[in-house]
Amino acid sequence: DAKTTQPTSMDCAEGRAANLPCNHSTISGNEYVYWYRQIHSQGPQYIIHGLKNNETNEMASLIITEDRKSSTLILPHATLRDTAVYYCIVRVREYGNKLVFGAGTILRVKS
């Protein structure tokens, strides 16, 4: 019942911006878009979330299209430590605090 679609994998050169896309064409008006990442065998790490407006924090930027049907997570200067699986999740109000994880995108940052 995941509501998002992400590419299976992506590569990025170290020091360059990593742009990870996510499609969520069935998103409802009150549903938030969240991004988490998981480095091998560790717990998922919260990155950022947003509703309508673009958001930025110390880790990343989140760009949400005006129709809210897709979004892009931007890591401005990727490092080798950013190699991880990135999950885009739509929070459904009826689910409460249940997060539905898809397969995510494997981002490989290469030197």
Add this chain to the structure above:
Amino acid sequence: KAGVTQTPRYLIKTRGQQVTLSCSPISGHRSVSWYQQTPGQGLQFLFEYFSETQRNKGNFPGRFSGRQFSNSRSEMNVSTLELGDSALYLCASSLFRDTAVEQYFGPGTRLTVT
């Protein structure tokens, strides 16, 4: 501020035994959720507790149970362990039950059933 802690970090059990895993949320957080992660099924939601009450439950057999204490700490129990229960068990905490509020995960407990 300390993050979410889980104990033990690693555990080896024999088929048929039972196991209890513990999760201490971030101070002040009242919601605790549990997830199972396996290579075949990925990350799957087990259950969520808020104010000592189970608020949501995933599609797992009754052998999986949990509880939350008045200090928000939570435990999950798996009885009659099966080989397929080998997994990374993760808990996540958040301040409230609100989709606008982020959740933070612990490092997980790696359970191996032999």
